[in-house]
Amino acid sequence: MKLSTEKKFARRMDGVPRSFIREILKVAISPNIISFAGGLPNKDFFPLEELQACAIKLMSGSDRNILQYANTEGYLPLREKIADRYLQKGLSVKPNNILITNGSQQGLDLLGKIFINEGDGVLMEEPGYLGAIQAFSIFKPQFMTVPLQKNGIDIELFKTKVANSNPKFAYLIPNFQNPSGISYEESVRKEISDFCRDKSLFLVEDDPYGDIRFKGQAKHSFYHYLPEQTIMLGTFSKTVVPAFRMGWIVAPDDVMEKLVIAKQAADLHTDYFTQRLVHQYLSDYNIDEHIAKIQTTYGKQANAMLDAIGKHFPEGVTHTIPEGGMFLWVTLPEGQEALTAFDMAIKENVAFVPGNPFYVDKTNVNTFRLNFSCSNEAEIEEGIRRLGNVLKRLK
Amino acid sequence: MKLSTEKKFARRMDGVPRSFIREILKVAISPNIISFAGGLPNKDFFPLEELQACAIKLMSGSDRNILQYANTEGYLPLREKIADRYLQKGLSVKPNNILITNGSQQGLDLLGKIFINEGDGVLMEEPGYLGAIQAFSIFKPQFMTVPLQKNGIDIELFKTKVANSNPKFAYLIPNFQNPSGISYEESVRKEISDFCRDKSLFLVEDDPYGDIRFKGQAKHSFYHYLPEQTIMLGTFSKTVVPAFRMGWIVAPDDVMEKLVIAKQAADLHTDYFTQRLVHQYLSDYNIDEHIAKIQTTYGKQANAMLDAIGKHFPEGVTHTIPEGGMFLWVTLPEGQEALTAFDMAIKENVAFVPGNPFYVDKTNVNTFRLNFSCSNEAEIEEGIRRLGNVLKRLK
Structure with a gap:
């Protein structure tokens, strides 16, 4: 050929x-x-030793279904644990609005797939997370970038770009951003949320590092201010282990429905055995x-x-x-x-x-x-x- | 909103x-x-007990890298084991031409992504595997279907459709097809391969069940006749366990390069811990x-x-x-x-x-x-x- x-x-x-x-x-x-x-x-x-103990426990039962095909959304008790952790932070999330993904990277791919027509606007931080640039690029968006400042994204430029170019979503990492390490001040989070309330875009909040705060006070998620327009990405890669590729998306019902269809077409479901393993770990140990x-x-x-x-x-x-x-x-x-x-x-x-x-x-x-x-x-x-x-x- | x-x-x-x-x-x-x-x-x-023994062994070492991020292509010794199994069947495949995927379902998604422009032709068996229909549909191909007969796909219609409509690839399950259970006779495999040799299309051969033959003689893969134009999909879901979502694609160098880029954007890599677990299982037990x-x-x-x-x-x-x-x-x-x-x-x-x-x-x-x-x-x-x-x- x-x-x-x-x-x-x-x-x-x-x-x-x-x-x-x-x-x-x-x-x-x-x-x-x-x-x-x-x-x-x-x-x-x-936590190698702890995960070994979990694996032994999980595999000592006679339940071979831990090795079978499973549902696309993910293991419900694991999604409940994730919802519980959001609740600790004051965020009310239903397990049914959580989809387990192969790390948050797959969340980016699925969001690109369900949202981006060629030429659609996607607002990115500058500098921006390269994994997101890669994942979205495949769907040929029109990227628009807004520089990060010391206290978060440049609000005025954000408003101008949203107003002028009507992006499908803004992809933001408000906590200890990759690559910059910058965090958004509370006032920036609130102002961005207030501005977006009557606009037709989603805030995609990626938060791989939020738990790893070693200084200062935790800030509110965009979801706190604007739950119906915020899509949250999370992962156990930085708090438990990366090898399992265990992440999740939180999204409103209609978005979740499209994500589940896309996830099913992409790989049916995330490794069910390691979903069970992470759930066992969260049950038997104190992750905090x-x-x-x-x-x-x-x-x-x-x-x-x-x-x-x-x-x-x-x-x-x-x-x-x-x-x-x-x-x-x-x-x-x-x-x-x-x-x-x-x-x-x-x-x-x-x-x-x-x-x-x-x-x-x-x-x-x-x-x-x-x-x-x-x-x-x-x-x-x-x-x-x-x-x-x-x-x-x-x- | x-x-x-x-x-x-x-x-x-x-x-x-x-x-x-x-x-x-x-x-x-x-x-x-x-x-x-x-x-x-x-x-x-x-093999629950065997996999438990593998997990204990793997996690008893002090090598925490079994839980770290890993390379996109997949664990090389696992790809070598897969290449060895192809060699047992007389097929020469280099480990570098094997990409580990989340089940063969992800292989379908990645192939759709790298090959299908909206409106491109994709030739499918009728009836066809619904997971493939789902995965490819997202990329909006023009499906063309060729009925299955008792001895495999209808060769004359296959030739006519390829000649008239120039599909990007034909997606075929020559062994115990899902949903029909039909297998392609040797002569059908050879004639399809011979016909395609000077045409510009790939044969995508999905083979989830090939190992589960309980009657008759094994037949040659399209790869035997036409290696440079055959892309093979495989999986451990039917021979080891499905929960791990452990599959692979075999593809020529230039296709592999695009697949690796798409895989990296999709989820960085497949669960590395379970890759190691499957490798351990293949090393310590006789899968045949x-x-x-x-x-x-x-x-x-x-x-x-x-x-x-x-x-x-x-x-x-x-x-x-x-x-x-x-x-x-x-x-x-x-x-x-x-x-x-x-x-x-x-x-x-x-x-x-x-x-x-x-x-x-x-x-x-x-x-x-x-x-x-x-x-x-x-x-x-x-x-x-x-x-x-x-x-x-x-x-």
């Missing part, structure tokens, strides 16, 4: 590149490298105590990184100060390029993610992401020292 | 209904019902011995169903004689309706799936699917007796 690639594949795949991070990190294979490039949670906190340990450690690691940056980065380099999550965001002086810094850094055995893949339409950017969840305090000090030396030499 | 459904959702969701089977089986909830409607493997064969037990039992159950049909069904009702898999297909006399029979059957506490959802463009059909993998021989005799009484009364 001789057929040009253009004719062979669907047009929706044209603009979707291989993962930038994956490609760029192929060079970062030295065993001595200190990597701030990953987006991985710290595996020291994976577990999360508290993660918060403490990530908080120390974030502080170590901030301290080291203060010591080693040259003047003119600015950065965010996260209150939780796994990332902070560095901005180089105007005219410097993060990709150039990356090439130099790799030679010094330190890695990060240049800002490029977090923009819909920019290249040669002067920003980059640092992850602090996967390195201990000594590694952070040494890695930031190496990186500081690179940035001092950068032109 | 007041917004009409048409404006709110993407057009691709318009034609995709809620699952027919799910809706119709809502009425089939009596505890006394004998159901031949399911598509479930027999849970008696789920396990499959042999399934073959024997399903064969007995199929025979029991064929015997009971011979005894209880009225003249004029015809059916297929499967050599493997989980289903057989019944055709009522012209003018009778499977849906009417279904309504009557439910009242007699016996269920099956009316043929309707297995057709792209037909309603009021006179065909239905019977599953024999989930009922024991006594239930099969009694259920078919009840069904025979219904069919005798049917007009």
Whole structure:
């Protein structure tokens, strides 16, 4: 079969590149490298022994249905546990409005599928989560971006873009955003919600890191202010383990109906055995105590990184100060390029993610992401020292 | 937000209904019902104790990376085991050409995504697998259907439709097809492959049941005749357990590249822990011995169903004689309706799936699917007796 690639594949795949991070990190294979490039949670906190106990318990019964096909929406008692956790935060969510997905990444794919016609507007934060850019890109939206500021998204620009371009939804990560580490102040959340109330768009609130707050006060979800127009994405990847790909979507009834149809066509249901395993874990252990340990450690690691940056980065380099999550965001002086810094850094055995893949339409950017969840305090000090030396030499 | 459904959702969701089977089986909830409607493997064969031993072993090590994020393609040693199993069947497949998916259902979604532009031709068997109809429908193809005959797809019609309409791919289940139980004779496989060699289409060969052959000789895959144009879908759902959603796609390099991009956008990767668990199971146990037990039992159950049909069904009702898999297909006399029979059957506490959802463009059909993998021989005799009484009364 001789057929040009253009004719062979669907047009929706044209603009979707291989993962930038994956490609760029192929060079970062030295065993001595200190990597701030990953987006991985710290595996020291994976409750391996507890999950083993849960697996033994679950598989010691005679119920072979734990290994059978299951319903598309997900294991109801697990969805009830998720609803209970929302209630702890003051949010009333019905289990029937929760769909279990393969990590929140699948939530993004399903939302793209049910909402986006080619050319439909999708409002994104700038910088934005690259997994969302990838997932939505396949459905060929018209992206519109609104810059993040210190206290959250730029409200005036948000209002202008919504009013002028009528996007289907705005995709927002109000807590410890990936990649920037920025959180939305309460007033920003309220004002965005109030503004959207009579507009025809959804707020898609992705909250993978919300539980990992190590500083400051928890803020309200958009769902608190505007439940009927807020779609929430959640995941156990950062609080239990990522391997299971266990996430969920909370959506209003009519959206849920479309999501269930799309999920059924996509893969029938999420791994039922690991749904049961996570449910067992949530039943037998105190996840809040577990999360508290993660918060403490990530908080120390974030502080170590901030301290080291203060010591080693040259003047003119600015950065965010996260209150939780796994990332902070560095901005180089105007005219410097993060990709150039990356090439130099790799030679010094330190890695990060240049800002490029977090923009819909920019290249040669002067920003980059640092992850602090996967390195201990000594590694952070040494890695930031190496990186500081690179940035001092950068032109 | 007041917004009409048409404006709110993407057009691709318009034609995709809620699952027919799910809706119709809502009425089939009596505890006394004998159901031949399911598509479930027999849970008696789920290797619960073996998988528990694997889980304990896997989680007794100190390697917390079994719970971490993993690569998109899937766990390499698992892909090597899958390649080894193909080699046993005489097929040379490189592990790098295997992508682990969430069941073969996700393979269908990914293939739809990377191949189908709105209006592109997709050739389907008639009757066809409803999960594929659902998955592809979302991408708005032009379906063209070719009837199945006793020995496989209608070759002449296949050739005419391919020549006239140039489909992107033909989706075929040559072994014990779902829903019909029909298998393609060797000569049909060869002739289809020979015909397609200089045409610009892929053969998508879905083979969930191929291992469950209880009669006759194994036949060659299309991949044997035409490897560069055959995409194979496989799954452990029918040989190990369905709950894990563990399937795979085998595809040429350029297709694999697009699939990996689409998979990454869809959910990053398939549950890594259960990938490791399946790999452990394949390493520590003899899956061929396990499959042999399934073959024997399903064969007995199929025979029991064929015997009971011979005894209880009225003249004029015809059916297929499967050599493997989980289903057989019944055709009522012209003018009778499977849906009417279904309504009557439910009242007699016996269920099956009316043929309707297995057709792209037909309603009021006179065909239905019977599953024999989930009922024991006594239930099969009694259920078919009840069904025979219904069919005798049917007009």
